[in-house]
Amino acid sequence: MADLFSNLGLGFSVALGLQNIALCFLGCLVGTLIGVLPGVGPIATIAMLLPITFGLDPVGALIMLAGIYYGAQYGGSTTAILVNIPGEATSVVTTLDGHQMARQGKAGIALGTAAIASFFAGTVATLLIAALGAPLTKLALIFGPAEYFALMVMGLAFAVVLAHGSVLKAVAMILVGVLFAAVGTDLETGQERMTFGFAFLTDGVDFSVLAMGLFGIAEILRNLDQTEARDVVRERIGRLLPGLAELRQAAPATLRGTAIGAILGILPGNGAVLGPFAAYTIEKKIAKDPSRFGRGAIEGVAGPESANNAGAQTAFIPLLTLGIPPNAVMALMVGAMTIHGIIPGPGVMTKSPDLFWGMIASMWIGNLMLLIINLPLVGVWVRLLKVPYRLMFPAILMFCSVGIYSINSLPTDVMLIGFFGLMGYLLIKFGFEPAPLLLGFVLGKLMEEYLRRSLTLSRGDPMVFLERPVSAVLFIIAFAILAAALLPSLRKSRDEVFTEA
Amino acid sequence: MKKALAFGLLAALTAVNARADSYPQRPITMVVPFAAGGPTDIVARIVADPMSKALGQQVVIENVTGAGGTTGITRASQAAPDGYTIMMGHMGTHGAAPALFKGLKYDPATSFDPIGLAAGTPIVIVAKKAFPAPDLKSFVEAVKAGGASINQAHAGVGSVSHSTGVLFDSQIGAKPTLVVYRGTGPALNDLMAGQVDFMTDQIVNVATQINGGTIKAYAVATPERNPSLPDVPTTKEAGLPGYEVSAWNAVFAPKGLPEDVRKKLVAALDAALKDPNAKKRILELGGTVPKDGEAGPAALQKLVESEVARWTPVLRGAVEANQ
Numbered sequence: 001m002a003d004l005f006s007n008l009g010l011g012f013s014v015a016l017g018l019q020n021i022a023l024c025f026l027g028c029l030v031g032t033l034i035g036v037l038p039g040v041g042p043i044a045t046i047a048m049l050l051p052i053t054f055g056l057d058p059v060g061a062l063i064m065l066a067g068i069y070y071g072a073q074y075g076g077s078t079t080a081i082l083v084n085i086p087g088e089a090t091s092v093v094t095t096l097d098g099h100q101m102a103r104q105g106k107a108g109i110a111l112g113t114a115a116i117a118s119f120f121a122g123t124v125a126t127l128l129i130a131a132l133g134a135p136l137t138k139l140a141l142i143f144g145p146a147e148y149f150a151l152m153v154m155g156l157a158f159a160v161v162l163a164h165g166s167v168l169k170a171v172a173m174i175l176v177g178v179l180f181a182a183v184g185t186d187l188e189t190g191q192e193r194m195t196f197g198f199a200f201l202t203d204g205v206d207f208s209v210l211a212m213g214l215f216g217i218a219e220i221l222r223n224l225d226q227t228e229a230r231d232v233v234r235e236r237i238g239r240l241l242p243g244l245a246e247l248r249q250a251a252p253a254t255l256r257g258t259a260i261g262a263i264l265g266i267l268p269g270n271g272a273v274l275g276p277f278a279a280y281t282i283e284k285k286i287a288k289d290p291s292r293f294g295r296g297a298i299e300g301v302a303g304p305e306s307a308n309n310a311g312a313q314t315a316f317i318p319l320l321t322l323g324i325p326p327n328a329v330m331a332l333m334v335g336a337m338t339i340h341g342i343i344p345g346p347g348v349m350t351k352s353p354d355l356f357w358g359m360i361a362s363m364w365i366g367n368l369m370l371l372i373i374n375l376p377l378v379g380v381w382v383r384l385l386k387v388p389y390r391l392m393f394p395a396i397l398m399f400c401s402v403g404i405y406s407i408n409s410l411p412t413d414v415m416l417i418g419f420f421g422l423m424g425y426l427l428i429k430f431g432f433e434p435a436p437l438l439l440g441f442v443l444g445k446l447m448e449e450y451l452r453r454s455l456t457l458s459r460g461d462p463m464v465f466l467e468r469p470v471s472a473v474l475f476i477i478a479f480a481i482l483a484a485a486l487l488p489s490l491r492k493s494r495d496e497v498f499t500e501a
Numbered sequence: 502m503k504k505a506l507a508f509g510l511l512a513a514l515t516a517v518n519a520r521a522d523s524y525p526q527r528p529i530t531m532v533v534p535f536a537a538g539g540p541t542d543i544v545a546r547i548v549a550d551p552m553s554k555a556l557g558q559q560v561v562i563e564n565v566t567g568a569g570g571t572t573g574i575t576r577a578s579q580a581a582p583d584g585y586t587i588m589m590g591h592m593g594t595h596g597a598a599p600a601l602f603k604g605l606k607y608d609p610a611t612s613f614d615p616i617g618l619a620a621g622t623p624i625v626i627v628a629k630k631a632f633p634a635p636d637l638k639s640f641v642e643a644v645k646a647g648g649a650s651i652n653q654a655h656a657g658v659g660s661v662s663h664s665t666g667v668l669f670d671s672q673i674g675a676k677p678t679l680v681v682y683r684g685t686g687p688a689l690n691d692l693m694a695g696q697v698d699f700m701t702d703q704i705v706n707v708a709t710q711i712n713g714g715t716i717k718a719y720a721v722a723t724p725e726r727n728p729s730l731p732d733v734p735t736t737k738e739a740g741l742p743g744y745e746v747s748a749w750n751a752v753f754a755p756k757g758l759p760e761d762v763r764k765k766l767v768a769a770l771d772a773a774l775k776d777p778n779a780k781k782r783i784l785e786l787g788g789t790v791p792k793d794g795e796a797g798p799a800a801l802q803k804l805v806e807s808e809v810a811r812w813t814p815v816l817r818g819a820v821e822a823n824q
Contacts (some may be wrong), residue, residue: 099800142694144691144696145691190601199572323709339546345709449681453681453682455682
């Protein structure tokens, strides 16, 4: 314990240096701004800003880049709430209730709740990294391919619960998502699948392309044909910050979300992506009135947002202690560290303690800054909703196109968001929800990989999933969730049959 | 009016003149066919900095990823050969690609004007900590004897760990089970956890784990030991002299550069590699800088031809066995 305090003391003495505070602030500010611009994600920004950090000392450079990363997570929720565009896989869930709240004139409350929940989660996760970072690394090594596959199956079970309409339609959407994930070059054989000979499909469909099309562009199309609905958002804006009653309502959800997100974030196999989905599922399951979800429930914002932010922080554990990047942004951080002559891995904590603890301390400072930057900005963002739609839509379209082009510099990506936009519009019209599709897409790719890898390692024996205790437990949870989701709807349809008779 | 016209004409004339003899006039794009932060990207950024100084114009990195790096190289190979688009190719895009990608739209040996080798990152043979063999010789015996019960990890078809791993297997005559990962990170995670037995990968990816004792190294596949792993023997020392392989990075331009532009680019790369700071950073990563006989366009052209000849039979066999 004394160690922890002296380490944190060292960390804060590094992070509170004038230059590092300034860099942390700059990173958070840039991160928030690019998070708010649809399409320009943290990956593109960190890649672009990497050369600028060459002149800085490594600690300062990494503090700034880390600030961009979690700043973008924050900003991404802002677009999810305001214009229904999830910037990353982890903010898909925030669109469900967050955007509904915005449509009901409660955008400020949703944004404020998101900011406060994220701050709380960030604080807890920072402490967790500081206290338990090294021992938690072991968890990463317990998870082999079979465990990850079981985890992803559990994730798909969550997706069924996510939908608030027909379970059958949700399952259909998940399967379409899994199919989209199968497009591209097969990892093991190098064969092309479902590319129809198009070169731009050889690497599959990009998540941002799919998300921006299905959510952002489709939302614009939908708004264009509903003339009445679009005035609702504009006229009633309501209070800017959540009141005491709302905070009390959001608090338990924040606590649960933080715990779930922090645990899943430690897993290097992209487990963090499940955090918000898991948090949302749990909130919906334990709520007294689950029908409020999808119609602007504040717990549906607080839970996933805290899970998202907690996961974003704990994702640094495998990076700093094992040298293994759990996602694309972290892979970029590895590159950034390497360029600065620090190769992340088991040695960082002992070899450069100032860097290790300085970064951890700066995470908390960064979270505080994000709160300070974001709470006053809530008013600005909300006022953005007052911008007339004839000006706002072209602006969103332009930002989406520029943003998506900046990721891979491929013109075909810009055309694809148009295609997926149209698809998303038709899906909404026919009563299908796009969120399960997106989750199916994200998990489908990982699931296939882990399934084939586990079976390669077990030489084709499927019993491996039940023989390994962690994987067996995860499978049992998945089936329990599925049963809980399916039974009421089965019963309901039987009731309907009876009423009709 | 007449005066203005004459002035304009004069200005236009000088501009034409200036373009002819003072390349570069505007920033130069260096296409990196892999994601930012990866080994090739890091080498490109280290070299681009002193190249900019030598040319007097910024060399800007553009990451165009996809299809094992061939998307970016294809696009750059089709750019105008005016010296404003160059690229950082590597062992995969200019050596292994013809064997792996049937519809490849460029020929590594004829579609480019080679500028020069930039850096090499040696390959290391690494295994899980618990692997019983004490040295490379007994390791090779164990892999041969184990057959399909041995698990070899690699980071996807066309990756460096795939090509160099398949080369290793064919040289020692072993047939382990190949376990595929998306990238080196997850493969390394499973190697640390002992889920897989061994892999071959670039030194920059594995050096800290070896030094941290989470995985073990049997040999470095270069003629000399590497300063970042001083205790690890070379393949020659350890008894496998035929296995010498390095993931090299080299600068190319689209075919047909004007001679003066080509000379300027060659000189700029040469100056960049002599820059003490750039050299130090490449060495710190465990990389190597080209020796006298390896630098320059002629040596690069020869390297590309020999690499295509080396990888094609090895990889064709491996890819066909997989389908």
